[in-house]
Amino acid sequence: MKHDKHRDKLIVGALQTALCLVMITALVLTGCESAHVSSGTGASAVMLTSMEEAALSESAATSYTSDVVLESGVDISIDSSSYDSVVEVTIEDGAQSSSEESSTFTVAGSPARTFYVEGTPAVVSDSDSKDDDSMNLNGQSSGADVSVTELVADNSTDESQKSSESSDNNSSDKSSQESNQDSNSGNTQQTQSKTVASETGDVTYGIDVASYQGVINWQKVAASGVGFAMVRVGYRSNDGVLHEDANARYNLQEANKYGIKTGAYFFSRATSQDEAIQEANLCISIISGYSITYPVAYNCEGYNKSTSRQYGISMQDRSSYAQTFLSTVKSAGYTPMFYASRNELAGGTDWDTASLAGSNKIWLAYYPSDSSVTSPGYSGSYCMWQYTSKGSVPGIEGNVDIDIAYFGYSGTSSAKSDTATESVTANMESGMTFTEVNETVTCKDVLNLRDRPSQGEASVVIAKIKNGETVTRTGYNETTGWSRVIYNGQTLYCVSSYLIVVE
Known part of the structure; x- marks a missing residue:
């Protein structure tokens, strides 16, 4: 900078x-x-x-x-009319999930979805969890503060140079994937009435997101210059339960709506080949109705922790589970990509890097504390670099990961499924677990009722109630201090500390 x-x-x-x-x-x-x-x-x-x-x-x-x-x-x-409340914030990890073994699994949400998962029966839950370590690099720098708007502007004149540098670094990776790219050479291809975007050598800038980012304003993200988004579509929690990311469909839907090309990633804790297939099939089931132009990535972390369900699994077995996942998504028509940190990839002790890089794109994570650093300092092949977790992007509250891809696409790929996807709305409670109640409440003075449990830029005050006016509270979250209420038939949110229970 x-x-x-x-x-x-x-x-x-x-x-x-x-x-x-x-x-x-x-x-x-x-x-x-x-x-x-x-x-x-x-x-x-x-x-x-x-x-x-x-x-x-x-x-x-x-x-x-x-x-x-x-x-x-x-x-x-404090002037109480200016703010909803003042609360002390503590962070609690983990979310409770119910499980029921079956070969058919219903994921609640808007709308509800049913999946068939091949292999050993798995449990699919719609609840979100904060213990998945997704994209966390313990013991490393979280990266430099980076504005994606400034990044795109500052680097618009440097793309040809970086593209050439990437070509030198990744020649072995690209040659190993020639068979994958045959159908994507030249102009955008039509395959069985499906459009397949052709890969280019452009350097493109993007982000990776999950329900942790809350409800994203994708129109603002698009205006900032973000070219692609890697969307988390699901994960397996440490108890073995499969989860769909609370806002996966909404993020894919809205990003595509505003012209942002999308890829996907899944956070795995597979302990067998069958579980890797389950995860891949769940991922495919979620993304098949959307345009997925960028790769579909396998993300696995925290396996060396003694508390991990993967603890003690050999490097060779973990690598084979990753390859099984990636081969499954490739067979469904998607470009496979493997995600890991620089230290995990180097030396071949954590992963069979040579084998994984030989048949998949590599998405490398390395967070330099100096934003002027232009290379992750990795001698192996890689095609995408996640270089900070402290990115700033209009339309997203808080920090977000920013990525550089040393490739781009001409056009966008069609959805694999012929079935039209239903329009979905954002899950306003993603990342939160509400205790369900049914009680009549009023407020101490005047209270704002908002469209989401947040006071950020995107939050909208829908109504106000005064002391003596009552609403029905249907849930509350002790960690964040927000309550869910029903007002004139509409679900809204307010700060719990301002409420008084009437009955």
Whole structure:
């Protein structure tokens, strides 16, 4: 990043900090309704902002413009009409899932879906989980702060140079995949009335997303210059249960709607060939109704943890499960890709890298702390580089992974399925587990009812209720402090600390 840009950001940050101090002082002096933040928590209390969690740091003041950050143990007066609530945020991992063995599995959602999974019967759950370690690189840098808008603009004149560099680095990878690309050479191909996009040597910039990103505004993402999105479509949790990502279909639907080309990835914890086939078939079942132009990737992490269900499985067996998954998606007409960190790929101790790279594209993760670094420093073949988990993209609240692909596509590929997909809506509660209740509540004063459990940029206040007006509360999440209520037949969300149970 250029020094003058860095200096400007420091100046802006200092001004924003000063402005916050002025606002807090003004609130104290005006004698508004008092709120107390208890001491001894070891973290700041933050106005809840994210669908999944709030950032407990001073940077939250600049990241979330509508929020207030309070230091621990400080009494401060707050105008309650300006905010929904002030809550202390703690992060809890894990989600409970019910399971029922069968050869046919129904995944609840909007709309409900039924899958047949070949092999040993598996359980498919629609609940989301935070324990999948998906795309987490423990012990490594989380990368530099990167704006995708600036990235695309800064690198628009460098693509030819990077494309040439990629060609040198990946010649063995590309030659091993010639048979895969025969049908994709030249102009966009028509195969049995299906359009197959042809691969190009362009350098393209994209993101990878999951339900953790909450409800994404894909129109804004498209306007930022993002060229592709790798969408998590599912995962197997550590108890062996298969899950569909809560917003997989919505993300694929909306990204395609606004012209963003999509690929997919699945987070695996397979412990057998049968489980790898189950995961691949679930992945195919979800994506077959959508345009998938970029590859379909296999992601597996955390296997060396003693708590992992994969702990103790040999490198050779894990690699064979990965190849089984990738061969299955390839047979369904998708381009297979294997994801791993640079350290996991190097040396051949974690994975049979040579074998996996010989028949699949490689998606390498390495997060340099310096944004000026232009190479992951890996001598093996790779076609895509995930180089930060601290990306900033308009339309997405919080950080997101940013990727460079040393390839692109001319046109887009048709959906594999001939059955039209039903339009889906976003799962507003992705990443949250609500305790179900049925009770009548009112509020302490005036309370905003929002379209989602978030106060971020995308959140919309649909209605307000006053003390004495009642709504039905159907659920609450203790971790985030949000409640789900029914107002005039519509499902809305509000901050639990402002509610009073009537009956």
